[in-house]
Amino acid sequence: MTTHSRRDFLVQAAHVAALGTAGLSGVSAFATPRPQIFAAGAAGKPIPYGAAVRADALTSDMSYREAVVANCQIIVPEGEMKWPDIHPARGEYRFEKADALMDFARQNQIEVRGHTLAWYGGMPAWTATIDSPAEAERELVDHIETVVSRYRGTIPSWDVVNEPLVDWPDGPASLRPSIWTRQLGPNYLPIALRATAAVDPDAQLVLNEYDIEYRGPRFAARRKALLQLLRSLRDRDVPLHAVGLQAHLFASRAIDRDALQDFLREVTALKLDVLITELDVIDYEFPGKISERDAMVAGLAGQFLEAVCDVVRPKAILTWGLSDRYTWVPTYFKRPDGKPNRPLPLDADLKRKPLFDVIEEYRRKVV
Numbered sequence: 001m002t003t004h005s006r007r008d009f010l011v012q013a014a015h016v017a018a019l020g021t022a023g024l025s026g027v028s029a030f031a032t033p034r035p036q037i038f039a040a041g042a043a044g045k046p047i048p049y050g051a052a053v054r055a056d057a058l059t060s061d062m063s064y065r066e067a068v069v070a071n072c073q074i075i076v077p078e079g080e081m082k083w084p085d086i087h088p089a090r091g092e093y094r095f096e097k098a099d100a101l102m103d104f105a106r107q108n109q110i111e112v113r114g115h116t117l118a119w120y121g122g123m124p125a126w127t128a129t130i131d132s133p134a135e136a137e138r139e140l141v142d143h144i145e146t147v148v149s150r151y152r153g154t155i156p157s158w159d160v161v162n163e164p165l166v167d168w169p170d171g172p173a174s175l176r177p178s179i180w181t182r183q184l185g186p187n188y189l190p191i192a193l194r195a196t197a198a199v200d201p202d203a204q205l206v207l208n209e210y211d212i213e214y215r216g217p218r219f220a221a222r223r224k225a226l227l228q229l230l231r232s233l234r235d236r237d238v239p240l241h242a243v244g245l246q247a248h249l250f251a252s253r254a255i256d257r258d259a260l261q262d263f264l265r266e267v268t269a270l271k272l273d274v275l276i277t278e279l280d281v282i283d284y285e286f287p288g289k290i291s292e293r294d295a296m297v298a299g300l301a302g303q304f305l306e307a308v309c310d311v312v313r314p315k316a317i318l319t320w321g322l323s324d325r326y327t328w329v330p331t332y333f334k335r336p337d338g339k340p341n342r343p344l345p346l347d348a349d350l351k352r353k354p355l356f357d358v359i360e361e362y363r364r365k366v367v
Contacts, residue, residue, distance in 0.1 A: 047314055047363035048111070050074025051322035051345075052278070055097045058104055067322060067350045069108045074316055076113040076159075076277070077101050078328075084124045087143055095150065102154065113277075113318070114151065114158035116208065117144050118192035120178035121163070127179050136183035141195045148199040157204040157316075159244060159277065160196045161189050165209060168218045169225035172232055189229075190238040197239040204315075207233075208244035208277055212263065213304055215256035223263045234270055242315065243267050244277035245308070249300050251285040257307045264311040274312045278320040279304075280343040281355065284333040293342060298354035305362040317363055324348045 051068070053075045058065045068075065079085055080097040087093055105112045118140065130136050148158065166174045175181045180188035193205055207230070211222055226243075233240050249255075267274060281297040308314060321327045323346040330341045340348065345356035 048073040048316045050318040052076050052078040052320045054078050055080050055101045074111040076115045088124050090126050112155050114155040116159040116162040119162040120176040133183045144195040152200045159208040160205045161207045172229035204241045206242045206244045210246035213255050213260045214253040242273035244275045246278035249281045255303050260307050261311045273315045276314050276317045280320045282333050284335045288337045294354050298358045302358045
């Protein structure tokens with residue numbers, strides 16, 4: 001596998017700028033105009049739908065590949081643009097998997113969302129050796145400049161900051177422990193957002209968070225802290241364009257329709273867009289009978305989508321996976337009866353389920 005140093009990337013970028021795009025590979029491979037699928041979310045047109053995908057499955061599983069092409073206007077890499085895959089060692093970048101995904105998207109006129117640039121989780125081991133604020137800022141900005149520059153003009157939307165809040169925050173400064181908070185504190189958020197905006201001023205910058213939609217004191221605390229964080233960023237003129245609601249839905253948690261809608265009104269008052277970024281239904285607590293379970297999965301997703309769409313028209317609806325054939329859910333939420341999980345719009349045989357129909361209903365709903 002080829003590796004790329006920061007110097008290699010900058011040299012290659014300089015060649016592209018000097019020579020143009022014809023006949024070049026690497027950076028120039030992604031210099032074609034992006035299809036602007038997000039514009040399809042305008043009033044009167046369906047909300048764009050997409051899913052998280054796995055580059056290896058797109059290569060090895062042709063039926064899955066065909067299903068993605070047939071059903072998705074947008075894709076987001078499940079892991080190929082996270083730090084361990086793309087930046088496994090200090091000064092070393094590996095773009096093979098991400099580039100393959102971008103090639104697939106370009107060939108099929110599918111939009112790509114970037115995920116993710118600043119996250120507490122899934123960091124490569126070498127980042128634990130970062131031992132000063134100056135070094136942390138340098139490494140974070142270098143990563144953002146390198147990755148976003150490579151895909152500038154072809155990735156219109158980035159999850160710049162992912163899951164910043166602790167599970168039960170007591171305010172906007174209740175951030176998850178990470179190499180970034182340890183060395184930079186809350187400043188890592190504006191550093192990441194400003195660096196991304198500087199590299200690609202046209203990109204939509206998204207703060208992505210989970211557990212926003214439920215009833216209960218922990219979830220109320222998360223909504224309150226997230227709104228405070230958003231206001232703080234806005235008050236400091238930090239570039240931010242949208243909030244991503246992950247929407248991993250659980251049977252044992254009730255959706256707090258009123259509180260979620262109040263939250264969304266506050267978000268729109270801040271002139272921020274809303275995206276649904278990782279929708280799925282964790283079905284390990286649902287009955288085993290497939291027809292009953294699929295109906296309950298669709299019903300829970302319908303409750304969430306109705307609550308959101310009655311207040312704001314999301315710029316996109318993405319599920320965290322397209323088919324039950326490839327899902328993260330059984331890794332953490334395996335069913336006690338041993339039956340396969342069914343959290344996604346297509347089943348393991350790539351057949352449409354009631355969840356697919358519910359998503360179609362709301363993405364085509366006229367506002």
